[in-house]
Structures are given as C-alpha cells and as structure tokens.
Amino acid sequence: MIIKPVIDGVVARSAHPLGCEQAVLNQIEYVKASQPITNGPKRVLIIGGSSGFGLASRIALTFGAQADTISVSFEKKPSEKGTGSAGFYNDYYFKRHAKRAGRVAVNIHGDAFSQQIKDDVVEAIETYFEGEVDLVIYSVASGMRPKAESGQFWRSAIKPIGQPVSGTTLVLENDQWHNSTLEPATEEEAEATRKVMGGEDWEAWIDALINSESVAKGCKTIAFSYIGPEITHPIYLDGTLGRAKIDLHQTSHALNLKLANFDGGAYATVCKALVTKASVFIPGLTPYIIALYKVMKEKGTHEGCIEQMQRLFSSKLYGGEQVPVDGERLIRMDDWELDPETQARVKQLLDEINSDNFMQLGDYQGFKHEFLNLNGFDIDGVDYSSKIDTDKFIK
Numbered sequence: 001m002i003i004k005p006v007i008d009g010v011v012a013r014s015a016h017p018l019g020c021e022q023a024v025l026n027q028i029e030y031v032k033a034s035q036p037i038t039n040g041p042k043r044v045l046i047i048g049g050s051s052g053f054g055l056a057s058r059i060a061l062t063f064g065a066q067a068d069t070i071s072v073s074f075e076k077k078p079s080e081k082g083t084g085s086a087g088f089y090n091d092y093y094f095k096r097h098a099k100r101a102g103r104v105a106v107n108i109h110g111d112a113f114s115q116q117i118k119d120d121v122v123e124a125i126e127t128y129f130e131g132e133v134d135l136v137i138y139s140v141a142s143g144m145r146p147k148a149e150s151g152q153f154w155r156s157a158i159k160p161i162g163q164p165v166s167g168t169t170l171v172l173e174n175d176q177w178h179n180s181t182l183e184p185a186t187e188e189e190a191e192a193t194r195k196v197m198g199g200e201d202w203e204a205w206i207d208a209l210i211n212s213e214s215v216a217k218g219c220k221t222i223a224f225s226y227i228g229p230e231i232t233h234p235i236y237l238d239g240t241l242g243r244a245k246i247d248l249h250q251t252s253h254a255l256n257l258k259l260a261n262f263d264g265g266a267y268a269t270v271c272k273a274l275v276t277k278a279s280v281f282i283p284g285l286t287p288y289i290i291a292l293y294k295v296m297k298e299k300g301t302h303e304g305c306i307e308q309m310q311r312l313f314s315s316k317l318y319g320g321e322q323v324p325v326d327g328e329r330l331i332r333m334d335d336w337e338l339d340p341e342t343q344a345r346v347k348q349l350l351d352e353i354n355s356d357n358f359m360q361l362g363d364y365q366g367f368k369h370e371f372l373n374l375n376g377f378d379i380d381g382v383d384y385s386s387k388i389d390t391d392k393f394i395k
C-alpha cells in the first residue's frame with residue numbers, strides 16, 4: 001500500500017516506515033558529525049526510548065559514546081487495520097543500524113509501569129550487559145498508568161490548578177487555530193496526573209534495579225522535565241503537569257541519595273519546549289512553540305531532540321568531573337530557550353500572533369514539518385510514492 005499522513009486533530013494515525021528510518025538515519029548523521037561523548041556510559045537503559053527525547057538519547061549515546069542499549073516502549077504494531085505507530089518503526093530501524101555499527105540494541109515492548117516489564121529488563125541486563133547498567137534514562141510520556149492488579153487506571157489531565165485558563169491549540173489536521181477554556185483540575189485529577197507523570201515509577205525502576213543488584217558503580221539516572229517562561233506557567237508549571245514535574249524533581253533528590261551508595265547520581269533534566277507526540281496535546285503551548293521556533297531559528301540557537309541530547313551528554317552529564325546544576329539541583333537544557341533576549345522577542349511576537357496571521361508570524365510551517373517528520377513524513381530523500389508491504393513488519 002501507499003502510506004499517506006493521516007492526522008486526527010493533533011494525533012497522527014499513520015506512520016511511514018521508510019520515513020521513520022530516514023529520520024533515525026538523519027539523527028545518526030548529526031551525532032557522527034558532532035563532538036564525541038567522551039567518558040560516556042557503555043550500558044544504557046532507556047525507559048521510553050522509541051521516540052522524542054528517549055530515542056534521541058539512545059542515538060546520541062550509541063553513535064556518540066559507543067554505548068549498548070536496552071529500550072522499553074509502548075507502541076502500536078502494524079496490523080490489517082493500520083500502519084502502526086512511528087515508535088514501532090523507530091525501534092525496528094534503530095536496532096538494525098545499531099547492530100550494523102556493532103552495538104547491542106535490545107527492544108522490549110510493553111507497559112513500563114508493570115512489574116513484568118521491570119523483571120524482563122532485569123533479565124535482559126543479566127543477559128546482555130553482564131548484569132549491570134551505567135545509565136538509566138526515564139523518558140516515558142503517557143496519558144495513563146494502570147493501578148496494580150485492579151484493572152483500573154490513573155489518567156493524567158492537562159489542566160490548570162485553582163482557576164480556569166484560556167489557551168489556543170493549533171489543530172494540525174486542518175491548520176486551524178482553536179481557542180478553548182480549561183476548567184481547573186479537581187484534586188483527584190491533579191493527583192492522578194502526579195501518579196502518571198510524577199516520579200513514582202522512576203523511583204520504582206531504580207529500586208527494582210538496586211534490589212536486583214543491576215546498578216554499576218558510578219551509575220547515573222536522569223528524567224526529563226519542563227519549566228518554561230512565565231507566560232506558559234498557568235497551563236504548565238502551575239497546573240497539573242507542573243505538579244507532576246515538581247514531584248519528579250523531588251524524586252531526583254531521593255534517588256540521588258540512593259545512588260550515592262554507588263558513587264552515582266540522579267538528575268531531573270529540564271529540556272526545551274519541542275514538538276513531540278506528547279507536547280502537541282498541551283493547550284496554550286503550541287502558539288508559544290511557533291513563536292519560540294521562529295525566534296530561536298533566527299538567532300541560530302534552535303535545537304531539536306537530538307541536538308538537546310547530544311549537548312546534554314557531551315557537555316553536561318559527561319562533560320567534566322561535576323555535573324553542572326542550578327540552585328535546585330536541576331540540569332538546565334532550557335538555558336537557550338530562556339535567554340532573556342529570546343524571551344523578550346517571543347513575548348512581543350505572541351502579542352501580535354492571532355488566528356489570522358499565525359502562519360505568517362510564527363513558525364507554523366516548521367512546527368507542522370517537525371510533526372510530520374516524527375511520523376516519517378515530509379522527509380527529504382524518501383520516495384512516498386513507493387508501495388510499502390507492512391506484512392513483513394507484522395511477521
């Protein structure tokens with residue numbers, strides 16, 4: 001069949017295998033041409049390694065630090081009904097290219113929140129890593145988490161806390177500007193979001209690895225967070241997602257103490273706002289992203305996931321004796337985003353951007369192009385008219 005992009009609101013319903021392969025290859029090329037990651041980890045576990053920051057970190061460490069990797073992800077396989085999700089193909093092609101480069105790449109598909117997958121990973125560490133990991137990256141972005149053995153779920157809600165917030169979503173399906181008002185979350189919704197996106201499962205992973213004696217001397221762990229400028233605080237930092245991220249930051253301190261016993265450390269890493277499968281869902285954030293992209297591209301400071309991860313590992317996490325952190329012990333990869341001159345220009349643009357001019361004033365084209373790229377579309381060098389046999393992936 002010939003695969004075309006299908007977008008439902010802000011959700012991609014199709015993915016192109018060859019485009020996903022090309023997107024992985026482009027990231028590999030970027031890493032190979034960049035500063036190598038010296039003193040990097042050799043055995044890395046990535047929880048959420050099939051797309052976004054997780055995939056980029058896997059590529060950066062495999063091709064920039066010659067690391068072997070185990071990745072856990074939750075992705076849709078192709079079937080008679082659909083093409084499957086981009087993350088499925090990213091995993092498939094990443095593994096192929098990593099193996100060609102002589103690296104071990106193990107893909108484990110399943111629910112990271114479950115005990116079964118944690119046990120499977122411990123077994124894989126035993127088999128492929130001689131029993132120990134040097135770095136654990138927690139990069140799960142999920143809308144829900146099962147409550148152990150009850151058949152019920154915690155569901156995250158992207159909402160403000162305390163008062164309603166009006167925000168705009170850019171609907172990728174039809175390029176429309178859509179205003180909505182979000183009512184404040186109930187206490188139950190805020191708590192459910194913390195359960196899904198906070199630090200609890202990250203801590204459960206590190207505990208499972210410590211208990212199974214899978215933690216190597218000097219082992220580090222990181223998880224990703226977002227803070228953003230004040231204009232995004234009502235929907236992000238002061239809302240349910242922010243509450244979950246504060247929980248994640250606090251977890252990093254608890255884990256830092258636990259890993260100190262192994263001469264290691266734990267860090268919440270604050271990244272830049274980027275287009276990913278997860279971030280396009282956040283109302284109010286997309287106008288900010290198109291303004292930010294416009295300004296950072298003009299200034300030459302724009303980064304995507306791969307540039308952020310390459311810089312994180314080469315200059316921060318493995319850049320010297322000490323990991324550089326701020327007063328709250330956070331690694332700041334949002335330093336270029338929050339540069340005062342950049343933010344002043346973004347704020348000015350946001351005051352001017354509206355439903356009539358957002359395509360001209362903001363970088364909407366770049367935003368949409370990146371979203372299509374995530375799903376293997378709109379990528380140079382890919383023949384989109386060629387017929388794809390998804391049966392081979394099903395088999």
Ligand code: NAI
Nearest residue numbers: 048050051052053073074112140141142224225273274276
């Ligand atoms: P993404 O949607 O691109 O990737 C999420 C990953 O989690 C995928 O590999 C997916 O398979 C995996 N996953 C989801 N549910 C799972 C489950 N139940 N079991 C196993 N794997 C599961 O997301 P993205 O944007 O890379 O987010 C990763 C982290 O980075 C999140 O914590 C997010 O809050 C954070 N972050 C994102 C920013 C952005 O602008 N995109 C900015 C700063 C932080």
